[in-house]
Amino acid sequence: MLVRRWLLAAATMLMPIGLPAHGQEDDSALTARGEYLARAADCMPCHTSPGGKPYAGGLGLSTPFGTLFSVNITSDRETGIGGWTYEQFKGALHDGVRADGAFLYPAMPFDAYTGITEDDLRALWAYVRRIPAVPAANPDNQLVFPFNIRLGMLAWRELFFAPQTFRPTPGKSDAWNRGAYLVEALGHCSDCHSPRNVMGAIKGKAQFVGAEIDGFYAPAITSAALAKTWQRADLKSFLKTGSAPDRTSVFGPMADVVQHSLAYLTDADLDAMITYLLDSPPPPDLPAPQKLSPLPADVYHRASQLYVDQCAGCHQPHGTGLANSVPPLQGNPAVTAAEPYNVLKAVLDGLPPGGRYGAMPSFAGRLSDQQVAELANYVRTSWNNQAPANATASMVGLWRSASAVPDYGTSAAADFQCPQVGGAPGAPGPDADAVAAIAAMIQGGNRNVPELIAAYQNQASDAGAASSIDALLAAYCPTVAQADEPAYLKKAALERFAMQAAADLSPQTAAVPFPAIDLTLALPVGHSLVAREPDDAARPVACPADDGKLVPASLIAEARQVLGTPALPVTAEARDGFVTALKAKDPKAVPADIANALIVAYCEQVVMNGSADEADRRTWLETFSREVIQHLQMLPAKSD
Incomplete structure (x- = not known):
């Protein structure tokens, strides 16, 4: 509950000024409530210099990182925050981001204030907008190197901070939850009563165990420590008045907290705080971002640092x-x-510039298969992303092998040099006899990737997933090389084949099984796409639910209009026309969504056809799906 002055001021002095005003008027009741909340949050002491006007800033604070000065947060438009909008105010308190987009230092207790509810943030905003304007310039901070470089906040925020509004704990009383909100969010008691690590983050299990602050010691306020020496009545008297009969009187920074904050709280709120403090849960042993992650602790530690x-x-x-x-x-x-x-694919191959985004470099040369897999699982499960952590090192090995097609413009691509059978020195490569066997299948016209994979793995000894990719590329490349086409089209064909092989082999290597599907569907892979085959082709045809999860519902509606009621099965010319027409209707739609919208719409037509048997329906759908996907796969190559 003590005010950690050097911490509180470190970020506030960095807030911007002179931004567009928020024009909405607030009623007096909301403003009065905001004033009460500002008391509970203990805002004024840190934004007031000795002898200065309230909230005008200028308080110099000596910290381990240099001298910081609190900023003017009055309504003055030139030197205060009178030009802020509500969203900018919320960004500072809830997200720890300045109005100009720069990160605040953890000195500002946004890690606690992030819990403040939306209603309370609006009330606080109503109040601070009406603080009388005081023209007072903000002194420059005097932070020593490297603490004056804000880039260090990238690591701090990723490892220790997760924006999240306070949520009541089920099974606890209203008073307990109100106390938790006042202590953990508005009151930010942890900031003074908990020790911090070298990066300025509160040490996990050390929350509330006590810490040194401004030359004073903020004592332990864990429930166990308080229960040993305090009764409810004495504790309430201390919080409200700064003294407890026959016990102690407040001194040091805590005196400011009592004088300017706690003395103004209602009895109900003080009682709620005491209820929580005497029954506070054990402190978390993990930082908030890691606590929210489904990844094992060791994986999270490595992957977060990689990120x-x-x-x-x-x-x-x-x-x-x-x-x-x-x-x-x-x-x-x-x-x-x-x-x-x-x-x-993005991590291994990088991404070219496109639209409004710049290029992304390849990380294939600096990250191992295990590192790429852990990094992928990290970004897929962090920041409220809910994807399964199903990438594995073996799966990355597949896609690394699939990325080995020579880049267009290189001498290898110009000569269209095909990969040689055999691994690096000391490493096993594809089985030469098995490669020759599937090469004969390909030359005979078989382009069914799952069949080719199965044939190779049945014949090859110890055929791993990555070596299977190498084998298929070695077998397919000579056939492509013989085609009478430009090198860039050959390269595109081999790349599509490699990606399809990687997609078909990936389920064998997934850490978490992929969800089952009943139809051949398109999956995006970077700027291209691959086909995902049905898990059980013997099941009766069932069309995907039109719930907007697979593909935007509006695009499926447009696909239905494009298809109309065609004669089944549709011709190749009609099928290509459907693709062209749907792309024209929604030029910004991604290829995978276009393919799947057409597949869903066509599936509905096929299922309604009463004259076809189940085998015909399945054949019509698989043919339509594969050809639509292939048509869309080839469009980028034709436009290069």
């Missing part, structure tokens, strides 16, 4: 990305798809 070292500089903490330059990973459908191929 900080390799990705956070561009994709930002919490995967938010950068507007108009770096796409977000948080909530990105390509990241959270059932299969992790998009993430794996």
